[in-house]
Amino acid sequence: MKVVSIRDGWEQAFWDRVDRDPFDFYFFIFDWKQNKDKTEISMAMDRERVEGLMLVYDDYIVQLRGSREAVRLLLDSTDLEKVELEAPLECEDIVLEKYRPHLRNELILMCLRKDDENIQIKHAPVKLRVEDAGEVAEVMRKADPEWWGEITAEKQRARWENVLWLGIKHGQKLVSVGNARFVDFGSNIGVIATDQQHRNMGYATTIVSALVQEIQKRASTPLIHVASDNDPAVRGYTKVGFKPHKRYLLMRAEKIKNSTHATGTRFRCS
Numbered sequence: 001m002k003v004v005s006i007r008d009g010w011e012q013a014f015w016d017r018v019d020r021d022p023f024d025f026y027f028f029i030f031d032w033k034q035n036k037d038k039t040e041i042s043m044a045m046d047r048e049r050v051e052g053l054m055l056v057y058d059d060y061i062v063q064l065r066g067s068r069e070a071v072r073l074l075l076d077s078t079d080l081e082k083v084e085l086e087a088p089l090e091c092e093d094i095v096l097e098k099y100r101p102h103l104r105n106e107l108i109l110m111c112l113r114k115d116d117e118n119i120q121i122k123h124a125p126v127k128l129r130v131e132d133a134g135e136v137a138e139v140m141r142k143a144d145p146e147w148w149g150e151i152t153a154e155k156q157r158a159r160w161e162n163v164l165w166l167g168i169k170h171g172q173k174l175v176s177v178g179n180a181r182f183v184d185f186g187s188n189i190g191v192i193a194t195d196q197q198h199r200n201m202g203y204a205t206t207i208v209s210a211l212v213q214e215i216q217k218r219a220s221t222p223l224i225h226v227a228s229d230n231d232p233a234v235r236g237y238t239k240v241g242f243k244p245h246k247r248y249l250l251m252r253a254e255k256i257k258n259s260t261h262a263t264g265t266r267f268r269c270s
Contacts, residue, residue, distance in 0.1 A: 001051060001069065003077045006032075006041045014041060017050040022185045023111055023223060024246050027063055028055045030183060042077060044070035060084060068094060081255045086248045099253035103146065106228040107250040110242035111186070111221055112212060117241040119209045122202040128165035128177065133157045135174040136165060143193035163190075166210055168203045176203035180211045180222075187215040189224040192233065205236045212240060 006014045014032075018025035031039040035057065044052040044066060052066020054074040062080065064071050064087040071091040075098055087095050089106065128136065134153035141148050168176040176194040180187055189211050194204050208224070215222045224242055226233045227250075 001044050001046050001073055003042050003073055004045055006043060010043060010045075013045075013048070013050055014043065014053070017043075017053065023109060023221070024065065025053070026109075026186060026188060026223060027057070027061075028053060028065075029185065030181075030188075031055060031057050042074060044073045054078070056080070062086070064088070064091065064095075071095075079255075082253070083255075084250075084252050086250050089247055089249050092249045095249065095251070095253075098256060099251070100256050101251035101253040103252040105250045107248045108226050108228050108234065108244050109246040109248070110224050110226060110234075110237055111245045112223075112241045113221065113243070114216075116243070117212055117216070118239060119213060120202070120240060121206050121209050123168050123206045125166040125168050125207055125210045128167045128174075130157055130160045132165070132167065132174065133160060136167070136177050139167075139174055139177050139195055140191065140193045142195050148193070164211070164214060166207050168206065170198055176207060178204070178207035178211055180215060182215065182218050182220065184218075184220055186221040186223045187218065189215075189222060192224075199232070204233070205240065208237060208240050 004010050018028055022029055028041060032041060038058045040056040042054050043050050052064065052070025052074055054077070055061070055063040056078060059080060060083060062078065062083045062085045064074060064085070066074070066088070068091055071087060072094050075094065083099060085095065085099065086107065133156035137151045137153050137156045140151045163179050163181055165177060165179045167174050175198040178189060178192045180189045189208065192204050192208060212222045222242070224237055226237060228234070228247065
């Protein structure tokens with residue numbers, strides 16, 4: 001088995017593989033199409049057969065798919081010190097040989113198929129503008145300080161283009177937010193956040209439902225990722241019609257010094 005870059009004449013093999021389950025490879029496809037200058041994709045090949053794939057985005061976000069042998073080989077080919085890493089759950093022991101997590105979750109990818117939707121809008125969401133980026137960042141930080149604690153207004157403004165943000169206000173205060181990117185093969189609901197003091201009021205369910213409606217106007221499948229231990233969110237998304245599709249290991253981690261993993265050649269964009 002060998003590791004190759006899709007830039008070296010292997011792109012068709014990449015598309016042949018990911019087209020079998022584009023939802024599983026959502027960010028591989030999205031980043032390669034939308035952010036190619038920041039994206040590296042390599043594959044573990046057994047002759048002409050793809051055994052595994054690795055996405056590296058912006059030298060920080062890493063996603064792995066494939067067999068245990070392929071994941072180990074791909075992980076050996078990168079030497080990133082700090083990562084936000086997603087991998088098959090059955091490969092967690094392999095990942096832990098190289099990286100020490102400081103945040104760890106089991107992530108569920110959920111999909112909403114046509115005619116399964118159960119739209120529940122009990123409040124009136126408003127479309128947010130880039131001028132609302134500071135309030136959005138504040139809601140996110142308060143909703144999950146562990147995961148979103150470093151979100152700032154500047155970071156939100158930089159990511160605002162081509163993203164639909166909806167929010168719900170209590171009085172004049174923004175208390176619940178959500179966003180979605182529209183892509184032809186499947187549109188991902190990327191953020192759902194509600195201030196802890198305003199939960200259990202149907203705000204998040206309303207925003208998810210409204211985003212589903214907007215996605216379905218564009219004839220694509222709504223997707224959403226959620227931590228498996230976030231029971232209220234899982235119940236809420238299920239109520240709207242989402243069903244589990246895949247589960248992954250998700251962690252933020254640092255490379256272990258003197259790791260037993262070898263360090264191989266990285267495939268750079270430049």
